[in-house]
Amino acid sequence: MAVNESLRVLRTTHYDEQHYSLFLSAGSIGPATRPGHFAMIQAGEGLRPYLRRAFSIADVTTVAGVPALEFVVKVVGVGTAALARFAEGTPLPVLGPLGVPFPIDDLLPTDRVALVAGGIGLAPLVLLARTLAARGIAADLFYGGRNENDILKRPEFERFLGSHRCRYATDDGSLGRRGLVTDLFTHALAGGARYRRAYACGPLPMFRALTRLLADAELEGSFAMESEMACGFGVCLGCVVPMADGRFATICKEGPCVAPSRIDWTRL
């Protein structure tokens, strides 16, 4: 059950010119949120941006004791730029929580899972890491970006998962290993790491490479996918991806969390 409500800006934390965390009052969306859920946020009353924008609910937390939703945002255009500039207390229309969350209910305390993040794809993995930690399920993080500035929420991940379980890759080598996050993951698999499931979010090339890796390793995956969205709740049919069964599936309703084996990557 999603809710259409007005949430107040509690705080905006800027990491650099391109990245920030937006904290909104949790409303009734907070308690209903599971890792992998997203929300549609209207950035202001005007016509630019016109449609709401989709953001993963990165965390359900508190700001100075007030229940809050955290969104981790990368500025790429008019909407993500506008959202960074609202004063504390500004009410913003929010629809959420939306979509199919990461499948985690079937995990056992003895299971070990992998979290794979590329760039801003860290967002849905924060609440996942928190939830897994609370349930005592071991998780290894593989997190890649262009450089050190792209690697966000490091203290949280290391607190939830243990710093020895967090591995980083950057294109320029400014943090962790130089190279791609999929290289890190390949390396771990080659070293004998075995996982019940890999949870991932990142850019399309990362998803493609990871899909092949998972298939070769006969490993189950759950990807938090992105697509341009007009509505976010399955009515515009704008956000579809081609599926292996020949259909087009809406990412907002049948996703965003989808098993990569269900997607037809050749037509995407």
Added chain:
Amino acid sequence: MKVDLSTPFGRLRLKNPIGTASGTFGYGLEFAEYLDLAALGAISVKGLSRRPCHGNPPPRICETDAGMLNAIGLQNVGVDAFLADKLPELARLGATVIANVWGDTEDDYVAVVERIGADRRIAAIEMNVSCPNVVKGGMIFGNNPDALAGLVKRIRAATRHPLIVKLSPNVTDIVASARAAVDAGADALSLINTLVGLAIDIERREPKIGFTTGGLSGPAIRPVALRMVWEVRTALPKVPIFGMGGIETVEHVVEFLIAGANAVQIGTANFRDPSLAGRLVKELSVWCADHGVARVSDLVGTLKTRPRPDHFFS
């Protein structure tokens, strides 16, 4: 002041003049958690075809200034699945349902309306003769008054439901289309559908939409929609009209009524705010009370225009 929102619409009497537009309201049920479906004047469901339709490959949508382009390609579950899986619940919730239908050929249209038959849970049939996003069909009927008349005649003969023809705005003379539809037996008209547009990713020199062109909707098209409603109302003073195109506020609703629409449909704005249509019903009542309008139908077609000089051509 007690305001009467009830809206005579040909053989129908709508609870109020606020409806929702096909393709922007799913099958209605998706909105049940955000508003009371029974409180709306009517809901027009996603365009139904004879068989389920997968639609176009992505990307299907992009935002444009004050609006969006879409080329969904009329993806839908098909008329059978709609009647079996969606309509019973819509009826239970008390929604006034308009079945929006389309086909690639005349036979396809006929097959859909025959399948609907005399189902009393459907208040009216709305023919989409104007979808710009499928390679065949739709657009031919929308662009050519003779083809349109032929199609409407066949559908008219195939159904006893009130028949609404939804016109394409992608024509030079909207009145010619309107007349053709009404003369062929349409009970009412819906206007407008989306305007064909193009958006370009200049870095890649590619269209932003997979289908290349898409249908433009949202506030950007409102002045065009209003002009067309007014032209058709002026030419055909009696025909019931659903007006739509970029409606976002109660003032926009009133604008369309004054231009000559008997009722309106909310479209793309449902994506921005899924509760909007329900709120507009209440706001319309308040607006009328504040403006001393006892019956909302008294607003319809009340535009006061000045005579135009003979040499004025636009």
